[in-house]
Amino acid sequence: MIGIFSYLVFFACIVLILGVMTLGLNLQWGYTGLFNAGVVGFYAIGAYAHAILVTAPRPDLIGNFGLPWIVGIAGAMAASALAAWIIGLATIRLRGDYLAIATFGIATTIQLVTLNWDSLTGGAQGLPAIPRPLSTWFGSPLGFNLFYLGLLIAIVGLVYWALERILRSPWGRVLKAIREDETAAIALGKSAQSFRLQAFVLGSTLMGLAGALYVSFIGFVSPFDFLPILTFQIWAMLIVGGSGNNKGALLGALTIWGIWAASGVLIAKLVPPAYAAQGGAVQVILIGLLLVASLLFRPRGLIGEVPVVSRHADD
Amino acid sequence: MLAQSLADGILTGAIIALGAIGVSFGLQILKFANFAHSELLTWGAYLALVFVAFAGPGTPTAELSFGWQMMAAMLLAALLTGGLAWLVDLLIFRRLRRMGSHPMSLVFAAFGAALVMRHVVVLIWGHGTHFYTRELQIAIEVLPGVRMLPDQIFILGLAIVIVVALHLYLTYSRTGMAMRAMAESPSLARACGIEVENVIRWTWILSGGLAAMAGVFLGLTPQLHPEMGFSLLLALFAASILGGTGSLAGAVIGGLLVGLAENLSVFLIGSGYKTAMPFLVLLLVLFFRPQGLFGEKS
């Protein structure tokens, strides 16, 4: 009983962390129409920045400054914001799929850096012993997990509230106008691009935050936490949940991660260990088919935004 | 040392170029970044492997590590992969086009298709590596300080033949002209009586065939694994954007430059970051010359 309960707490924590990323992606795609194909890259930047800032010093590594948790969180957000700003500066004015290609590139490259820059990232070994906030206060892992769950609920609540507010602000309305109406976008000219860039940077900052939250929950970071499949899962969460709707983004995170975890358990039970690789493949194929099917048969997702008449009729 | 890296770069570049042509077709004619293109390389390579498993790679001919069976396998893989590309279009992309979906929906769908295609390969052939042939080869000194395997020379030669043939096709055939017309303006192409779906079909088949050749070449130098195409995806995009989306020559030269950049970068930043070079090239191009080397400013 306790086993199931602690698993559920753990599961909820992961869903909330992924939810932060999905909210970030929703700001970029759902509200601004920017295609980020490198979600995992910004997540990894946040995760590593946090780990490098807060972990206790080790003689063989450059980083590891032993700074407080909150500094790590801020640093993680700043680092992913900076990366997003550089990418955005190069690509935001170009056709949409170039942003997709460039962000895909940064994710690939970040993974290479994490694997190869041993003296900063610990290479393939990763960085262990990342301090978890207030973990000494709790006697059991479950106690800490419960505390962290509370913390995550507060953070997700704050992020959700803040996003809803800014999307209703004049800034958010301009964003939507730019996405919906080419003429408005052209009339705004350069400043339309700067609005897009701001949304892109803000969304990526949330992904960095999610990365930091993840490593300070798990206490360990390695390059293998940041495989390209994660980008895809976040996209599936947003599309299945319904882009352009923050509630949908969170619901999608719960749905997809639930399916993912459940199918993992099921496959582990059914498939003999010798075929574990094939079992994993089936799990990925399932998510892939789910996303394609969602695009074909339910393009608005579970709860999408209120439909708007398309202006792109002449395509 | 440098000369050897140049030669290796040209070989990698030729393979990248064959893949990048398909990516360029995607960007220009199909109007979306096809993230699933890399999986066509992988599928091409594995489809050839199926044929080789039945017929064997053949007795080594001349200095090569394989015989006519391998060449037949290439041809068959090219045809089948062309068909596969068309099938994926029928099942997914054509439906999305008909629904009048947002152009970016096609990019998503490509993402999904790529994932499924890649993991079906894992499902069928497993995670491990495969070889077409275990035949050992001795490198030949083609120029002072430059050694190449006979297979590599064959690949380079065949790649050149393919590119020249494709150039002639695009320049002189009616379908080739229609493809270029579609790339510039689909609506005017329709007004000229070009059946858009027809051109799209040919574009997929050609892209798939070229991708399969690139995939088989990758598999010959020296092995196959499920991520073989995927790991090249960024290089394909970089090459096609670097070359500029205007011409076949663009994709080919873009491919060669990216291949050279990868191989020469070893001298500067070490082999660990070799695969990050395409990204660096891509960012520089997008910053300074987003229309590519040979593209015109729109």
Next chain:
Amino acid sequence: MSEPILIARDIVAGYAPDLPIVHGVSADIAPGEVVTIIGPNGAGKSTFVKALVGLLPISGGRVTLGGRDITGRPAHALVADGIAFVPQTANIFASLTIHENLVVGGHTVRGDLRSRLERSYAMFPELAAKRNQRARVLSGGQRQMLAIGRALMTNPSVVVLDEPTAGLAPKVVGEVFVELRRLATSGVAVLMVEQNARAALAISDRGCVLAEGRNRAGGRAADLLADTVLAEAFLGGRKAH
């Protein structure tokens, strides 16, 4: 006058099926005739001709070509049927050579294009001189010539043009109209949308006035030009230059 070849009756069309811009427009044209469609901005002129040539969906009404129902046939099939279309902007392939533009124009023609190419070059000698250059080098008037030459590659019985003189210098406008008149004389039916209403009507046999997606007036071009009320409303009230 001969029988109309192209007849459009009560056409309803628009960019999306549920949002019609054209609400039941009729028009017809006979071989050898030049018919001009005029009307204020937003009258649905462009939408109407694009629907005729199959580039926009028709949700109501009927189009016949030589007595055969062609309503809703796709654009490429209509080209093969003998209806050629010259769009308003971007009506040539700038990245293709002049020669290639003409070949693409004859895409639906089976067999040899050589004699048709030679005819186009004979008609527009300026194009012949630049046949292997990319079309982007051409001037505005030459582009229009190429667009018309391209449309003629299929030996169409009807040529539909959307504002063929938009953005051209006044001297070139005249040349284009002369060319269209000459085309009609050879037996082709020429249907065009024009903003240069007076000049266009001056070389037309008949005119057709659209407003708010409906037929407003129509008849012999000379009568339309003489109608002062109409001129006040739709021809800008000023005399031809």
